[in-house]
Amino acid sequence: MWTTANGTGGAGPAPQTETVPTPAGDARITWHRAPDARAVLALGHGAGGGVEARDLAALAATLPPRGVSVALVEQPWRVAGKKVAPAPKTLDVGWRAVWPALTGPGLPVVAGGRSAGARVACRTGRELGARAVLALSFPLHPPGKPASSRASELLDAGLPTLVVQGGRDPFGRPEEFPDGTEIVEVPEADHGFAVPKKAARTQEETLTLLTDAVAKWLDRIAH
Template sequence: MTEIIETVETVETDAGTARITWRRAEKADTAEKAAKADSAGAKAARLVLAVSHGAGGGIEARDLRALAAALPAHGVTVALVEQPWRVAGKKLAPAPKTLDAGWRGLWPALAAPGLPVVAGGRSAGARVACRTATELGAHAVLALSFPLHPPGRPERSRADELLGAGVPTLVVQGGNDPFGRPEEFPDRTGPDAYELVEVPYGDHGFAVPKRAPVDQEQALTVVTDGVLKWVSSLP
């Protein structure tokens, strides 16, 4: 099996001290380990997936942890990003411009491994990734539970942020997400095309009802399999 190494790095930004928890798939250091890794289908990292949390939680979110556990063995180093407000122990996220400043300040550390960086996040973190992707030179964007609109307010659409990312984009959205169900999202053809994976019965945190025909583990497998298929298709 591939050895997954977890390290923690703090980064100073204009918005305060941020934190990155790295989950790396390390190359085997002996021929014997390399043979075992090859037999398990393990791959050396070819890109970094940097994902940040939303406005109401941290990197302990079930989808972020599932991605960090599953992707390193498939050639994807996962960087779990904690914004400065979260590191400081604050309960409320700051304004979008402050979130963007924190993300910009983190970017050199995310790019330091010398690999293409997929900018990602869940909810508010997905909005940050979309707003800054072109500016920072992101390879692609992963938007988990993109908050298309506030609950019950579809007229306050944030589709422009999503469509303006300017790079290949994947949206992973719960079928019952009150911030925007998959069928509410804009047309996925034309110059602003993006891909969308639906997590059946999932809410904004990809939780599924106990009586749903899919259980929580199956729902998270939809997330990880969908993201893995997509990143594998990126050039």
């Protein structure tokens, strides 16, 4: 089922939403299509919010003019209006069921997401045939519990993977990641890529740093 969604601003086709049945309930894709797309970037949201997150919205607004369609994927629990995310394996079930719709345009698909969505992309990307993985605000460990590391999910992705991480993210600062991780630090940003008013960069400049870094990486791996 297709409907037209409200845009995020700027020129280009209006976003469209697609409802996709999954074993965990209906998921929803909001498509921000590039006029001459060469790839699709599929982005899942975190456990504490939806696709309105500032980093996801910024990528959806800026990448289509650069030739990358962005598909924002809302997990069934969010579509159903629930407040708490289900277990990781249920998130994976929903993501797997949405994948055929993401590959529908016949383009290379980069799997990605923020926080819990990044973990889903890491766990499932290789089996689904993703070109690469984009991990925004990867939750390396629960805040204050560095010993409870989730680094294995990142290391086992088995695909080219870019981590974009806030410099003061309590779920894992950039310097805590394993050696060899391809990582872009967003200075002074927290888990949601918010920066203090006294930061060297404004919020807008911070998001531009993020989107430019992702665009350059996509130029390299999604062609």
